[in-house]
Amino acid sequence: MASCTIHTAPYSCSISxxxxxxxxxxxxxxxxxxxxxxxxxxxxxxxxxxxxxxIGLAADSGCGKSTFMRRLTSVFGGxxxxxxxxxxxSNTLISDTTTVICLDDYHSLDRTGRKEKGVTALDPRANDxxxxxxxxxxxxxxxxxxxxIYNHVTGLLDPPELIKPPKILVIEGLHPMYDSxxxxxxxxxxxxxxxxxxxxxxxxxxxxxxxxxxxESIKASIEARKPDFDAYIDPxxxxxxxxxxVLPTQLIPDDDEGKVLRVRxxxxxxxxxxxxxxxxxxxxxxxxxxxxxxxxxxxxxxKFFYGPETYFSNEVSVVEMDGKFxxxxxxxxxxxxxxxxxxxxxxxxxxxxxxxxxxxxxxxGTGLFQTIxxxxxxxxYEQIVAERAAASAAAAKV
Amino acid sequence: MAAASFPGAVKGLVSAKARLSEPLxxxxxxxxxxxxxxxxxxxxxxxxxxxxxxxxAESIKNAEETCAGDAASGECAAAWDEVEELSAAASHAxxxxxxxxxxxxxxxxxxxxxxxxxxxxx
Numbered sequence: 080m081a082s083c084t085i086h087t088a089p090y091s092c093s094i095s096x097x098x099x100x101x102x103x104x105x106x107x108x109x110x111x112x113x114x115x116x117x118x119x120x121x122x123x124x125x126x127x128x129x130x131x132x133x134i135g136l137a138a139d140s141g142c143g144k145s146t147f148m149r150r151l152t153s154v155f156g157g158x159x160x161x162x163x164x165x166x167x168x169s170n171t172l173i174s175d176t177t178t179v180i181c182l183d184d185y186h187s188l189d190r191t192g193r194k195e196k197g198v199t200a201l202d203p204r205a206n207d208x209x210x211x212x213x214x215x216x217x218x219x220x221x222x223x224x225x226x227x228i229y230n231h232v233t234g235l236l237d238p239p240e241l242i243k244p245p246k247i248l249v250i251e252g253l254h255p256m257y258d259s260x261x262x263x264x265x266x267x268x269x270x271x272x273x274x275x276x277x278x279x280x281x282x283x284x285x286x287x288x289x290x291x292x293x294x295e296s297i298k299a300s301i302e303a304r305k306p307d308f309d310a311y312i313d314p315x316x317x318x319x320x321x322x323x324x325v326l327p328t329q330l331i332p333d334d335d336e337g338k339v340l341r342v343r344x345x346x347x348x349x350x351x352x353x354x355x356x357x358x359x360x361x362x363x364x365x366x367x368x369x370x371x372x373x374x375x376x377x378x379x380x381x382k383f384f385y386g387p388e389t390y391f392s393n394e395v396s397v398v399e400m401d402g403k404f405x406x407x408x409x410x411x412x413x414x415x416x417x418x419x420x421x422x423x424x425x426x427x428x429x430x431x432x433x434x435x436x437x438x439x440x441x442x443x444g445t446g447l448f449q450t451i452x453x454x455x456x457x458x459x460y461e462q463i464v465a466e467r468a469a470a471s472a473a474a475a476k477v
Numbered sequence: 478m479a480a481a482s483f484p485g486a487v488k489g490l491v492s493a494k495a496r497l498s499e500p501l502x503x504x505x506x507x508x509x510x511x512x513x514x515x516x517x518x519x520x521x522x523x524x525x526x527x528x529x530x531x532x533x534a535e536s537i538k539n540a541e542e543t544c545a546g547d548a549a550s551g552e553c554a555a556a557w558d559e560v561e562e563l564s565a566a567a568s569h570a571x572x573x574x575x576x577x578x579x580x581x582x583x584x585x586x587x588x589x590x591x592x593x594x595x596x597x598x599x
Contacts, residue, residue: 190559197551199558231566232529234559285568291534296560299544303557 129467131219132460133248135255135268137315139278139308146438147271147449148251152177154431154453155247165240168230178245182252183229185211190234201253201307208258215264218244247460256315267353267459269452270319274326275301280337317391320350321455323448330379330401339379341401342444344451348387348394352462355396356419356451358385362396367416374412377405381413400444407433413447420451421458428454526570533563 138145152159152174159172159179170181187207188196198205214224225239256262256270273281279301286292316322321344328339346355358365364386370376381402388397398417404410407429414420414428422428431450432441440446540556547553577583585594 190562193555194552194559197555199551199554200562201558231562231569234562282564286564288571289533289564289567290530291537292564296537296541299540300557300560300564303540303544303554304561307554307558 129246129464130221131244131246131248132266132463133215133219133250133264134456135262135265136249136251136271137253137255137269137312137319138251138271139253139273139312145251146435146440146446147269148172148179148249149438150431150435150446150449151249151453151456152179153434154450154457162240166228166230166237168232168237169228169240170231171226171228171240171242173245176245177247177249178242179249179251180226180242181229182206182211182250182254183231184227186229186236189229189236199304199307201304201311203254203257203311206254208254208261211254212258212260212264214242215248215250215261218242218248219264220244247456253312254315256318257311262318266463267350267456268319268321270316270322272316272322272324274324276327277325277337277340317393320347320353321345321452322390323445323452325445328379328401330382339401339403340443340445341399342448343397343399344444344448345388345390346396346398347390348396352459353455354419354421356398356417356455357396358383358398358417361418362387369409369412369416374409376402376409379403381409383413398448400447403443404447405442410447417451421454526567526574529563529567529570533560533567536560536563 136147138147149159152172155174155176157174157176159174159177161167161169162171162173170184172179183200185207186193186200186205187210188198188205193200193205196204200206210227214226217224221244223241223243226242227239228237229235230237250261250265255265256268262268279298282297282301283294286297287294324343324345326341326343327337328334328341330341331339344356346353348355358367365384367383367385368380369383370380379402381400381404383401384397384399386397388395390397400413404413410429410432411426414422414426417428420428428447428450431453432446435441435446438446440449536556536559540553540560543550543556544553581593585591588594
């Protein structure tokens, strides 16, 4: 609708030249584009009306296939799948609106290289942050890139694949917020913080069926990675706009099964376009046990907490859920008492949780808060789109 | 699913573990594992592609050897990191196999409103 001019402020215009590494191409898949080719030197001046919205997710659980990712892409609609016809071991997921990129693809050292240098994948020395910044910036500006692929099966760096700028780009991995330049590109960032006990329990569940693994090997693996994890990954928590912290339950004394979890959603205050969810009265401190006369819950029940706190010298609001959902009506009851959820209709959170009831965490705070964060991101995206539309309407009037 | 245990209650898990393994068609290794659970044992079957399964076992052995020398070295950490990476890859491969196993499930996930996929809850 609005015409694209090269010198108007609301539009981003970028000049892309083929880089020496041949990793970025001047491609655009958006409407309303103007591409000029200068005489002599090949360069393209491009104006696109929309910049990609970039979300960062820090998680230790591998890439793109994580439950959080699937819930997030489901909120936006459509299933996210690996790119068709490409490398079958690609870590990328693409849906109609969203592309999920695995930051392991930016490893500068492959598995052999890391073994030789005695460096884990968690170490910044094993990752090419310059390339990560360059490519995420390019995608954000509407330029398609040839992104390397790190093959988790072979441990090698495979030939690159083409990534076209989507509406929403999610970068998932160990270091989305490590480099300050990349951090500045993020419109929203999330950190998934699993406590040591829960991590141990989950890894046992995951690995015990594997031949060769024993309790000792699982424990040794966690212990050996801990120093690098604490030094390089954990500090990213302080930069995240939202942290989902998973802890052992306090409802069952001496619980060792890790079936019931205490999950805290820590939301930074003052983040643009992000209004933290709250319980009953914003800014107050609330302790809430929904089970009682109106709602009957089975053991151990559900306990909520809401309140303002300080987290790494940031003002935050925390909503905490301890316990698990056994029935649909518990879920809808809880949803009806939470505020600022950014749902489009009553019961949307419950519906999303039910849609993926086979996913892990669907009966506790992990699924609940992941779904809610997904809705908040959708809301953030829609706000950005509305702002751009308003800006372009204003520019058109001038 | 396996019973998750914290370090305190763990000894029973290791000593009670029993395994039967047979190669399935297509080269996946099937494991039937017994886990102690409150009130009895639970039998769980899972399949990881053979090649990955062997890589995991190999990497664990390698890590144990590397760390026997110097437990605080970078090489030791890198070796266990490789174990973690391969275990995660194996877990994803298992999930992929499980996810693709039932064609009706796959169809109904994408098309829940069709007649074949309607569910009734009374």
